[in-house]
Amino acid sequence: xxxxxxxxxxxxxxxxxxxxxxxxxxxxxxxxxxxxxxxxxxxxxxxxxxxxxxxxxxxxxxxxxxxxxxxxxxxxxxxxxxxxxxxxxxxxxxxxxxxxxxxxxxxxxxxxxxxxx
Amino acid sequence: xxxxxxxxxxxxxxxxxxxxxxxxxxxxxxxxxxxxxxxxxxxxxxxxxxxxxxxxxxxxxxxxxxxxxxxxxxxxxxxxxxxxxxxxxxxxxxxxxxxxxxxxxxxxxxxxxx
Numbered sequence: 001x002x003x004x005x006x007x008x009x010x011x012x013x014x015x016x017x018x019x020x021x022x023x024x025x026x027x028x029x030x031x032x033x034x035x036x037x038x039x040x041x042x043x044x045x046x047x048x049x050x051x052x053x054x055x056x057x058x059x060x061x062x063x064x065x066x067x068x069x070x071x072x073x074x075x076x077x078x079x080x081x082x083x084x085x086x087x088x089x090x091x092x093x094x095x096x097x098x099x100x101x102x103x104x105x106x107x108x109x110x111x112x113x114x115x116x117x
Numbered sequence: 118x119x120x121x122x123x124x125x126x127x128x129x130x131x132x133x134x135x136x137x138x139x140x141x142x143x144x145x146x147x148x149x150x151x152x153x154x155x156x157x158x159x160x161x162x163x164x165x166x167x168x169x170x171x172x173x174x175x176x177x178x179x180x181x182x183x184x185x186x187x188x189x190x191x192x193x194x195x196x197x198x199x200x201x202x203x204x205x206x207x208x209x210x211x212x213x214x215x216x217x218x219x220x221x222x223x224x225x226x227x228x229x230x231x
Binding site: 036044046093095106107108110111 | 153155161163205207209219220221223224
């Protein structure tokens with residue numbers, strides 16, 4: 001079955017540094033990928049929709065300059081948390097939508113736990 | 118390794134009838150099980166979760182799910198379906214041996230027909 005690889009699974013960084021999270025579709029092409037964030041004891045919140053070859057669409061309240069999204073190819077989207085602060089500590093997860101004919105399915109990465117000290 | 122299966126791509130049910138969306142899982146440790154729903158053009162919304170305790174879990178919008186350890190299943194149910202329940206449903210599991218990381222099922226599209 002289709003697989004989405006998200007890396008790293010866990011990262012600890014110092015305040016003020018930037019962290020890049022990668023989301024790869026391993027055996028299918030994904031023109032659209034989604035980035036979510038989960039706060040403790042809450043559901044996943046959609047941060048942005050990443051479209052291959054164009055700018056990401058951010059949800060209301062998400063700072064585009066802080067959460068940089070790049071979708072340079074049909075199999076890779078990256079989320080960079082710039083100048084991270086402790087309040088950015090959270091669980092981030094990506095998903096990718098297959099582009100094939102028929103029912104388009106959504107596949108999820110395994111998530112990245114970010115801890116900012 | 119942990120895995121989740123949702124054996125049905127599509128479930129069709131008439132309004133007012135009971136609905137079931139199936140989910141089975143495989144983990145090495147204790148499972149933490151979740152159901153999420155995605156409406157068109159929206160992000161995932163949390164429905165319910167099982168961590169421990171009663172096997173029957175009640176969640177949002179009248180949904181419930183039953184944890185069955187022997188069958189490694191966590192089927193989502195609702196006694197009386199509404200047209201507005203039509204959406205994409207995802208089952209997810211976290212393995213107590215693997216920390217925070219989720220594994221999601223591929224999703225099941227539920228269509229409730231008026």
